Amino acid sequence: MTSSPPDVLDSPKTETRPDSDEAASLATLGGDKRHSAEQIALLLFIVVPFLALVAAVPLMWGWGVSWLDLGLLTAMYFIGCHGITIGFHRYFTHGSFKAKRPLRIALAILGSLAVEGPVVRWVADHRKHHKFSDAEGDPHSPWRYGESVPALMKGLWWAHVGWMFDEEQTPQHKYAPDLIKDPAIRAVSRQFVLWTTVTLLLPAAIGGLVTMSWQGALTAFFWGSLVRVALLHHVTWSINSICHAVGKRPFKSRDKSGNVWWLAILSCGESWHNLHHADPTSARHGVERGQIDSSARIIRWFEKLGWAYDVRWPTTSRIDSRRKEQSGQAA
Structure with missing residues (x-):
């Protein structure tokens, strides 16, 4: 059995911090402040895969890419x-x-393979996002600087990448106490560097063993690790920026979340974002006919397997109760 996440949307504003001994025993990787070394590492993990993604087009044109x-x-992308x-x-x-x-x-480990941060920090940030969605306190709203075109351009950059370099981090003990109390999940969160190493080296190992060559390992690392991580990063960040x-x-929400159809497949169903913010606990985000949501399909398989x-x-009835009187409204 697992406990439900705390209702952070209605949690009081006052914070009760655990004492220092308890905090140390429950520590996860990364605290409530991001220090210089972590910011440098973050910059490398953003810039290097992005450069690989930029280089992918001419490399594919000049030398091709193997099956x-x-x-x-x-x-690796869809895992x-x-x-x-x-x-x-x-x-x-x-x-x-x-x-x-x-x-x-397994879900905690598989999510860590995306190289988007430790599970406890990721969850804390996202719960805070829902509590203050597109309002003051939202970690990554594109409307942070206002609604003029220049302000929105600046806000889109902040929502997409900039917010991750903010020194002040979401207090994990407040927004993810249920995960901190779970020894196994806390361990996976603290082992983020290990899972990052695994996800980056695994494609190279497979490529090298299949082709029995260093070149096969190198090209597998380039495409299966660097290009894949960069692509997944920018698709995920686009949910924060573009989809807001x-x-x-078509659904009632207290923010500016929208459905962006052309991101649906690459985001595994996350870009049906308006319904998600209208009904955050729904296991399916793509609820209309033709809205592809591979994540919901896999959850259904998990359910069938027990x-x-x-x-x-x-x-x-739940969907209809959240629908606007005139559906299909666009930004």
Whole structure:
């Protein structure tokens, strides 16, 4: 059995910090402030994969890319993407379903393979985002600087990348106390560097073993690690930036979240963002006909296998209650 996430949307503003001994025993990787060494590491993990993504087009044009490289890129991409969307987001952040213990731990590890930060910090940031969505206190709202075009351009950059370099971090003990109290999840969170190493070296190891060459290992690392991480990063960050600036808004929400159809496949269903903010605990985000949501499909498979239970599937009446009187409104 797993406990539901705390109701941070209605939590009091006063904070009760654990004493120093308790805080030390419950520590996860990364505290409430981001220090210089961590900021430098973060910069490297953003810039290096991005440069690989930029270089991918001319390299593909000049030398091509093997089916093995493409297979590793695709497989690793969707493993990490679903680890984030199903694990970090719908399960750990919002409690959209309950999971048997092995699945719970596996989702924490798979989400870590996306190289988007330790699970406890990721969840804390996202719960705070929902508490203050597109208002003061939101860690990554594109409307942070105002609604003029220059302000929005600046805000989009902040929501996409800039917010991650803010020294002040979300207090994890306040927004993710349930995860901190779980020894296994706390351990996975503290082992983030280990899982980052695994996710970066695994494609190279597979590529080298299959081709029995260093060149095969190198190209597999380039496509299956660097390009894949950069692509997944920017798709995920686009949910913070693009999906809070544009898109259709058929459902009632207290923010500017929108549905962006062309990100649906790459985001594993996360870009049906308006429904998500209208009904955050729903296990399915793409609820309209034709809205692809691979994360919801996999949760359904977990349910059928008995690994997941008490899934919060949206009902017709629940969806209708959140629908605007005139649907299809766009930004």
